[in-house]
Amino acid sequence: MEKLSPGTRSRVVAARVLDAVLHQGQSLKDALGAAQGALPDVRDRALVEAICFAVLRQPARYDAALAAWLPRPLGRRDRELRALLLAGFAQLDPLELPAHAAVAATVEAARALGRAHQAGLVNAVLRRAQREGLPAAPAHAHWPGWLRERIAADWPEDAAAILEASEQLPPLWLRVNRQQQSRDGYAARLIDAGIAAEAVAGLDDGLRLQVPVPVASLPGFATGAVSVQDGAAQRVADALAPAAGARVLDACAAPGGKAAHLLEREPTLRLTALDVDPQRLRRVRTTLDRLQLGAGATLLAGDATRPAAWWDGVAFDAILLDAPCSATGIIRRQPDVLLHRRASDVAALVALQARLLDALWSTLAPGGVMVYATCSILKQENQAQVAAFLVRTPDALLEPLDDGFGRGVSVDGVRLDGVIPGRQRLPGEDGMDGFFIARLRKAAGGA
Incomplete structure (x- = not known):
């Protein structure tokens, strides 16, 4: 992928990660880890991760769009194409990336994946998503029935809140290494770096970032000042x-x-x-x-x-x-x-x-x-x-x-x-x- 633009490369990698997770049974953590070598820029890695998480949090909604808008269902040989289309939807909603750039880069990614003959289809489907918005899908439709039933039985008063919270973007939690610095001292370093963080009662070493940032941007991360831990x-x-x-x-x-x-x-x-x-x-x-x-x-x-x-x-x-x-x-x-x-x-x-x-x-x-x-x-x-x-x-x-x-x-x-x-x-x-x-x-x- 040396000759691809960074934007196109990111969409190619996102499609391949999603294909591995959705169709080949790999874990998201392993698939993202294996893809890091293809993305030297931390910003591209963050984009790929955001796309993949967005897809996996609402795949039923995206599949509903494909079912409504494609002339015929995609077959086994088109699984990578399906993954790319889902990645395209995620860029438009919920990530709300600039539509022209997102669609153009995703169409170019189709060509890079050896699917030049389907680039027009990708363009048409994503342009329709841009114009009409994605169709609604039943809430939590992608949750397996057995798990919804188990949660409802174990937590009857909390089941709806559990499902809803489990689909939200979590904050970034940090654990300050007290062998190097106090929690409050590290919080001051974050402020100097323009990163907002808050201490939470009961967590002597913990800080919460409501707006996550790339780990590489955390002061002193490479030298052990801080770790990511819920x-x-x-x-x-x-x-x-x-x-x-x-x-x-x-x-x-x-x-x-x-x-x-x-x-x-x-x-x-x-x-x-x-x-x-x-x-x-x-x-x-x-x-x-x-x-x-x-x-x-x-x-x-x-x-x-x-x-x-x-x-x-x-x-x-x-x-x-x-x-x-x-x-x-x-x-x-x-x-x-x-x-x-x-x-x-x-x-x-x-x-x-x-x-x-x-x-x-x-x-x-x-x-x-x-x-x-x-x-x-x-x-x-x-x-x-x-x-x-x-x-x-x-x-x-x-x-x-x-x-x-x-x-x-x-x-x-x-x-x-x-x-x-x-x-x-x-x-x-x-x-x-x-x-x-x-x-x-x-x-x-x-x-």
Whole structure:
């Protein structure tokens, strides 16, 4: 694509990313990551990302336009063309890019993709969208029925708000590295750079940017002054709160944000970052090195459900289990979850979470603390999972968390002597992601 203009190149890349996500089953994160090499300019990367997110937040509306305006449905061989047309719609609504430039660049992208014979079709469809506007589609029509039903059952009074919040553009949350600078000191640096940010009560290291900016424009990002991390995820460090010098395990550590936050809070921790995927573990190393925390952690590749293969037998004082989950609390950040998640996935994830809890509990010292967390809003993965663990684990004690961690949640059909098994934040509450946290302590006489 060396000879293409930047505008045309961006549309080509956007079409290929969307084709990979919509038609080939790739995750949006992986597809965007693979495309970065084709876009050396950070502004072009930001445009591609904005186009892709806009498409995935309302694909039913765009498909309705194609169904109404195309003379015949697109076939399997035209999937890349479909992706390009959807990218064209997104530029007009909701991104509201200058219509002439957006249409011209998208038509040229059709030629660059080897579809010169369809360039006229692309021009005609996008010009019609410009003139008439895109047709309406039923709200949340692209959500799978099983997930809408599960949310309605779990959160009957909040279901509509959950769906609506999950389709909105989230703010950009920052976590200031207190080893380099205070939160207020970094906020002043942002003001000097012309970036508006606000502190939020209860987040000692957090700042919220209502208008997101490219990460590369954040002062000191490359040298570890700040990281991007949602406010709800930042509360994990508060929930675990390991003592100075504690032996800590981050059991599903990649990409390393929560391990890094723990070390930023307390550099004397003896932290082990474990992940089952060696390639993902390299991302943890990259994260820690950027933040100048690389010397503070031991990285291990291993299956957390099989401690015998990697554990040295010395018990941990604190364990963070940020468990694999349905990601239903972060759809606003990963809208492709709605494409790829299946109802059968949840049952498999629940079984894995239970195995992780049971296996890791054996590595926790008596009196030690485990924090169980997910970015899910499904009760089966959260309070019901914790309740079941407490029932089968006599030496597990649930410890309270305050309202700053989210709303208290109970479990139907499970008696825990009135104890609330965790805290749940729903998508958009306080501008944060959907997130669940429970804090468990091992009885002092436990094995």
